[in-house]
Amino acid sequence: MGFKSEKEMVEAIIESNYIKDLTNPGPSIIKEEVKGLFGVPDIIVVKKNSEKQISYAFEAKLTNWRRALVQAFRYKAFVNRSYVIMDHDHVAPALLQGERFSRSNIGLMSIDNTGTIYFHYHPYDESPYSPQLESKFNSMVTETMPCR
Amino acid sequence: MKFEIYHQLGHNGTWNIDSIKNENTGEGIIISPRSMNKKNTEKIEESLRKKAIFDPLLLNPHQVNTKMATYDFYPNDVMPYGFETKQFSQYSSIIANKCIKFQDQNDFRYFVIPTRYYNDMPPVSTLTRILNEHFIDPFLTAIENLGSHKGVIIQLILNSNMIKNDEYASDLLNWITGIEGIDGVYLITELSPRDKQIGDVDFLYSLLNFVNALSQNELEVILGYLNTEALLLSIANPSIITIGSYENTRNFNSNNFIYDNEKTGQKGPTPRLYIPRLLDWIEHPYIDLMNKTDPDYIRSAAHNEYLDQVLKPGYKWHFTKPEPYKHFFIEGYKQLREISIVEDNERYCEICNIIDSATREYSQLKEAGFELGVAGSYLPKWSTAAHLFAKKQGWRK
Secondary structure (H helix, E strand, C coil), rough: CCCCCHHHHHHHHHHCHHHHHHCCCCCCEECCCCCCCCCCCCCCEEEEEECEEEEEEEEECCCCCHHHHHHHHHCCCCEEEEEEEEEHHHHHHCCCCCHHHCCCCEEEEEECCCEEEEEEEEECCCEEEEEHHHHHHHHHHHHHHCCC | CCCCCEEEECCCCHHHHHHHHHHCCCCCCEECCCCHHHHHHHHHHHHHHCCCCCCCCCCCCCCCCCCCHHHCCCCCCCCCCCCCHHHHHHHHHHHHHHHHHHHCCCCCEEEECCCCCCCCCCCCCHHHHHHHCCCCCHHHHHHHHHHHCCEEEEEEEEEEHHHHHHHHHHHHHHHHHHHCCCEEEEEEEECCCCCCCCCCCHHHHHHHHHHHHHHHHEEEEEEECCCCCCHHHHHCCCCCEEEEEEHHHHHCCHHCCCCCCCCCCCCCCEEEEEEEHHEEEEEEEHHHHHHHHHHHHHHHHHCCHHHHHHHCCCCCCCCCCHHHHHHHHHHHHHHHHHHCCCCHHHHHHHHHHHHHHHHHHHHHHHHHCCCCCCCCHHHHHHHHHHHHHHHHHCCCC
């Protein structure tokens, strides 16, 4: 049985081992619904180490992968990696469009209601495509917003 | 008929005026008291003022903003207790005389007779009775009393239901074409709700027919508050088409004329740049991406000096900065000017080519990994409206 709401899904993603692994060890930030950039990602994660910083954006959707893909593509303006996470029960139509995810370099994952994450397409790291929004994002996550 | 291109002035109208003067991006301006006070209107360089169209802006007679209050013809100034519909007829001649006197003193291109805005569909007989009584009769009398032979334009603001209803539109056309002493119509239409681009085929097709009918009746047609659909509407043979800077000059929204609700502190829109080959304004992060992935594309698609400025490293995009708008004035004007030199069937064919080419460009961007969502989704609808209109004109089987 799938998720009842995107909110429930977002909570499950944040509690998942994938996010725990992503944010540990070392300093990292997790935020929900970061506004004021280019779209509003459900979750952003910034992982830092002494050498570099990698930023991730996640768009969670129960069924509408098309809208999620467009939204996730916007987030690439300010993060290094952007993902769509679908309800695992409804990911099949998105899997048929793997080429679109690959050519736009948007990651595709799904999550079931046990919190298990399934990886379908891994994007590679890219510089955010909008220098202005990248700079704004970095200021927002590191200076102005409280950590979760 | 070759059409002229006018700038619909709004906030920061000096950007438009500078662009016309320095970059030759238009034949004239439409002045709105909402964004230009009386003193500044009078200070406009004579050569430009004489070609200008002055919109008296009485569409919402309950409301004046601070700039409008500098003029002496608004009901709040003339009527002792402010505007009241029932009392208006008693004061309409005073308002008409003052407004026409101002228009005459400034020697604008035409006399413009203002109108009211209705968001519903009053019976045509009621609507025309009110417009005749409140505006057309007193203004025509005021013009006649002056003894001027300058052209007279009536303003008309129609909502989409009015335009889309054949019988209603036909009755309006009968009324307009029967008004003695006018030379044309300054037509503004409101489609509500609407997206940034118009994707309502019925509305576009009906509007094309309405404009064409006016033109066929040898009336000049000035189309105000147009976004890039200006290109499509040009096949209906208007006399003047408008371009503007901020979105509120390219998309008529009656809510923008309610001044006691002037909003402050609202987040501005994401700045955009007009890409003529895509027939749309594209959000700036995508412009950055285009520049990053294929700098030759963006330079070939929309190159002028303002493109160089916005693509400079460190350029801070903001919707209040002039460069994207000045860029549009050049590119939008160029595109419309090229279309204006061909006519009728040839113009229709050329516009279809532009729409088809834009559709192909969106497909190519998608192939290259750009996920732009609904961008370009209105284009097939524009084609449909153009084809339906062409069929009616006998340009297409």
